[in-house]
Amino acid sequence: MNYSSAVSPPFTELFVHIFQAFLHYRLTKMAQGILEEVLMNTALVEDLAEVAKDEALLQGVVMRTRETPNSSELVTYTPLTLFPTSVPKAVFLQALAVQTHYNTLVDRISQDSDFLKEALASTIEVDDFTARLFRIYQQILKEGRSQSIVLGLNRSDYMLDQRDDGTSSLKQIEINTIAACFGGLSSRTPDVHRHVLKVAGRLEESQHILDNNPAAGLAQGIAKAWELYGSERAVIVFLVEENPEIFDHRYVEKELWKRNIRSIRRRFDDVSRTGSLDQDKRLFIDGLEVAVVYFRTGFMPQNYTTEQSWDVRLMMECSRAVKCPDISTHLAGTKKVQQVLARPGVLEKFFPDQPQAVELIRATFAGLYTLDMGPEGDKTVAMALAEPDRFVLKPQREGGGNNIYGSEICQVLEAVKDSTERTAYILMDKIHPAPVHNYLLRRDAPLKMSTCLSELGVFGAYVRRGEDMVMNECVGHLLRTKSSEHSDGGVAAGVAVLDNPLLI
Ligand code: ADP
Ligand code: MG
Numbered sequence: 001m002n003y004s005s006a007v008s009p010p011f012t013e014l015f016v017h018i019f020q021a022f023l024h025y026r027l028t029k030m031a032q033g034i035l036e037e038v039l040m041n042t043a044l045v046e047d048l049a050e051v052a053k054d055e056a057l058l059q060g061v062v063m064r065t066r067e068t069p070n071s072s073e074l075v076t077y078t079p080l081t082l083f084p085t086s087v088p089k090a091v092f093l094q095a096l097a098v099q100t101h102y103n104t105l106v107d108r109i110s111q112d113s114d115f116l117k118e119a120l121a122s123t124i125e126v127d128d129f130t131a132r133l134f135r136i137y138q139q140i141l142k143e144g145r146s147q148s149i150v151l152g153l154n155r156s157d158y159m160l161d162q163r164d165d166g167t168s169s170l171k172q173i174e175i176n177t178i179a180a181c182f183g184g185l186s187s188r189t190p191d192v193h194r195h196v197l198k199v200a201g202r203l204e205e206s207q208h209i210l211d212n213n214p215a216a217g218l219a220q221g222i223a224k225a226w227e228l229y230g231s232e233r234a235v236i237v238f239l240v241e242e243n244p245e246i247f248d249h250r251y252v253e254k255e256l257w258k259r260n261i262r263s264i265r266r267r268f269d270d271v272s273r274t275g276s277l278d279q280d281k282r283l284f285i286d287g288l289e290v291a292v293v294y295f296r297t298g299f300m301p302q303n304y305t306t307e308q309s310w311d312v313r314l315m316m317e318c319s320r321a322v323k324c325p326d327i328s329t330h331l332a333g334t335k336k337v338q339q340v341l342a343r344p345g346v347l348e349k350f351f352p353d354q355p356q357a358v359e360l361i362r363a364t365f366a367g368l369y370t371l372d373m374g375p376e377g378d379k380t381v382a383m384a385l386a387e388p389d390r391f392v393l394k395p396q397r398e399g400g401g402n403n404i405y406g407s408e409i410c411q412v413l414e415a416v417k418d419s420t421e422r423t424a425y426i427l428m429d430k431i432h433p434a435p436v437h438n439y440l441l442r443r444d445a446p447l448k449m450s451t452c453l454s455e456l457g458v459f460g461a462y463v464r465r466g467e468d469m470v471m472n473e474c475v476g477h478l479l480r481t482k483s484s485e486h487s488d489g490g491v492a493a494g495v496a497v498l499d500n501p502l503l504i
Contacts, residue, residue: 038083038200038202039083039437039438039439039449044200045082045439045447046447047199048082048196048199048200049082049439049441049447051195051196051199052080052082052192052193052195052196052441053077053441055191055192055195055196056077056078056080056189056192056441057075057077059188059189059191059192060185060188060247061077061078061080061185061188061189061192061498062075062076062077062078062247063075063076063077063078063245063246063247064243064246064247065443069243070242070243072246075247076443077441077443078185078247078491078497078498079440079441079442079443079491079494079497079498080189080192080440080441080497080498080499081193081438081439081440081441081452081481081497081498081499081500082196082438082439082440082441083193083196083197083438083439084193084197084205084209084479084499084500084501084502085436085438085452085454085479085481085499085500085501085502086436086501086502086503086504087160087454087456087479087501087502087503087504088160088167088168088503088504089503089504091160091168091169091170092456092477092501092503094170094360094363094364095156095158095170095364095456095458095477096458096474096477097360097474098156098360098361098363098364099156099458099459099460099473099474100460100462100472100473100474101351101354101357101360101361102154102156102175102361102460103152103154103460103461103462103472103473104351104357104462104469104472105341105347105350105351105357105361106152106154106175106177106329106332106333106460107150107152107329107462107464107469108350109328109332109337109341109350110150110152110325110326110328110329110331110332111328112350113141113328115349116137116328116331116332116337119336119337119340120134120331120334120336120337122336122372122373122420122423123334123336123396123423123424125420125423126420126421126423126424127395127396127424128301129300129301129396129397130331130334130336130396132304132310133327133330133331134331136310136313136314136317136327137327137328137331139314139317139318140317140318140326140327140328143318145326146281146318146319146320147319147320147321147322147323147326148465148466149225149228149229149322149463149464149465150322150326150329150462150463150464150465151221151222151224151225151292151322151323151324151325151462151463152177152221152324152325152329152460152461152462152463152464153180153183153218153221153222153294153324153325153459153460153461154175154176154177154180154325154333154459154460155175155176155180155183155457155458155459155460155478156172156174156175156176156457156458156460157172157173157174157175157176157455157456157457158170158171158172158173158364158455158456158457158458159171159173159431159433159453159454159455159456160433160434160454160456161366161431161432161433162432162433162434168433168434169363170363170364170456171364171365171366171431172338172364172365172366173431173455174333174335174338175333175338176333176398177325177329177330177332177333178295178298178299178325178329178330178333178398179295179296179297179298179299179398180457180459181245181248181296181491181492182214182245182248182457182478182480182491182498183214183215183217183218183248183251183252183459183475183476183478184214184215184247184248184249184250184251184252185245185247185248185251185498186212186214186476186477186478186479186498187212187213187214187215187216187251187476188251189212189498189499189500190209190210190211190212190500193206193209193500193502194206194207194209197209205502208502208503209500209501209502210477210500210501210503212476212477212500213475213476214459214475214476214477214478215251215252215254215255215476216255216475216476217459217461217473217475217476218252218255218459218461218475219252219255219256219258219259220255220461220471220473220475221324221461221462221463221471221473221475222236222252222256222261222292222294222324223256223259223261224463224470224471225291225292225322225324225463226261226291226292226322228322228463228465228470229291229292229321229322231289231291233288233289234288234289234290234291235261235262235263235264235285235288235289235290235291236256236261236262236263236264236290236291236292236294237263237264237265237266237271237285237290237292237293237294237321238252238253238263238264238265238266238294238296239266239267239268239271239293239294239295239296239297239298239316240265240266240267240296240297241267241296241297241303242267244296244297245492249265249296252294263294264285264286264288266285267297268297268298268303268304268305268306268308268309268312268313269305269306269308269309270285271285271312271315271316272306272308272309272311272312274286275312275315275316276315277315277318277319280320281318281319281320282319282320282321283315283316283319283320283321290319290321291321291322292321292322292323292324293316293319293321293322293323293324294324295323295324295325295330298313298330299330299398299399300397300398300399313327334396335394335395335396335426336396336426338368338426339368339369339370339426339428340370341365342365342367342368343370347361347362366428366429366431367428367429368426368427368428368429369383369384369426369427369428370426371422371423371425371426371427372423373420373422373423377422377423380427381413381417381422383427384409384410384413384427385409385410385413385414385417388405388406388407388409388410389405389406389430390429390430391409391427391428391429391430392404392405392427392428392429392430392487393405393408393409393412393413393425393426393427393428394425394426394427394428395424395425396424399490399492399493400488400489400490400492400493400495401488401489401493401495402488403487403488404425405430405487405488406487412425433453433454433455435451435452435453435484436451436452436454437449437450437451437452438450438452438481438499440452440481440482440483440497441497442494442497450483450484450485451483451484451485452481452482452483452484453481453482453483453484454479454480454481454482454499455479455480455481455482455496456477456478456479456501457477457478457479457480458474458476458477458478459474459475459476459477459478460472460473460474460475461473461475477501478498479498479499479500479501480496480497480498480499481496481497481499482495482496482497483495
């Protein structure tokens, strides 16, 4: 099944309804069939696991190993599930449909300095990292932006909250406006699961795994920004960390090379040594003019190993290169902004004439609560202390493993509840997806059936020049699955693994 055919509207409604009902019945049976018959057949599972690992290597679902993290001498498959995971088609399509509105929302927030200042005022009092980013933002506001081209590449992440009646509703976990990853590798996983299902004798299900190619869409955005920048010689810089998920980047690079656009890879350190601005604020690195800086690092404090890293961030921000993201778009993706957006009337302000967009976005919000000083924040504290298991406590951090759950929420809140330190966090309703059984394939881990939870990500790409949105698209998806033993942590953190939705 290809991406556009899954997204396009029906042509004869009655026929489609009947067909969908039939398909739903068939696929539900099939998905259950996998569980009942294949999942329990140990010998078959062991065979399929080998098939899946080999196919992952054949398809390029690969990563470097810890033995050679900085070279591709030793590579292994990227951890992935043995089987795809059933996802209700209606909820999947809802996530795709809301993406362009999320793109617009992030872009509008990034242009609203009054909003960003007010939303982040309490956070930057106590959170040094956000404060540091905010200082760069203020400097840009003072000096004025030197580039009117904006490139946004984001990924909105969701879990499917299980309702009492057995249906599920799409709830946003967060939106990543910087360094959203796995758009490359996720373009190669569909063929792995198709192959596994075929070998398992599940030909029909194998045809219900969607094509997916976020890397192409992300590169399309980068290429558009490069074209608007308007210099044939200028390059794209991938700003990277020490041991990056390199193959994931390579897919995006390859898509750029297909268009004869040159990209280079540099760390903060490299740019610190060889980067500079000319009189017109054009950014040069190693003598090459830079059209677009694509941040694949810079989202957490540890990425800024020296003061020079911060100087580089500021220099890039001041330059005429297109930044993906620029500092205001980075700040628009903070968890504090997410919480403020959930307040009554805030979305309406960003979509004054588009009640439908407001409705679509708001439908994906889980409960989000302020911890600002004052009666409302006090109420949040009391609520969390009374029933900590209902919530997740989140600091302003990215990259997995930072959230606080259960009794630890009480420990943390008891310690900070009477001081402004509490405003470094937000509180969120905990989402409860339906657990399913699967096998998580990971090097060095024994093959065993796990109870799993999944998270669906949707990639968005947009380009604006001045007032004109010249591109605004949903460009693909990502399904990640983890054992339900872990409440937090992504693929990079070694907890979640790559997966594919099997639409039912
Ligand atoms: P990060 O920026 O570190 O990725 P997230 O908000 O995405 O932070 O949270 C990390 C992980 O914690 C998610 O991938 C998800 O597994 C879990 N998580 C986050 N928020 C919730 C929530 N409201 N309910 C249940 N699990 C959550
Ligand atoms: Mg996340």
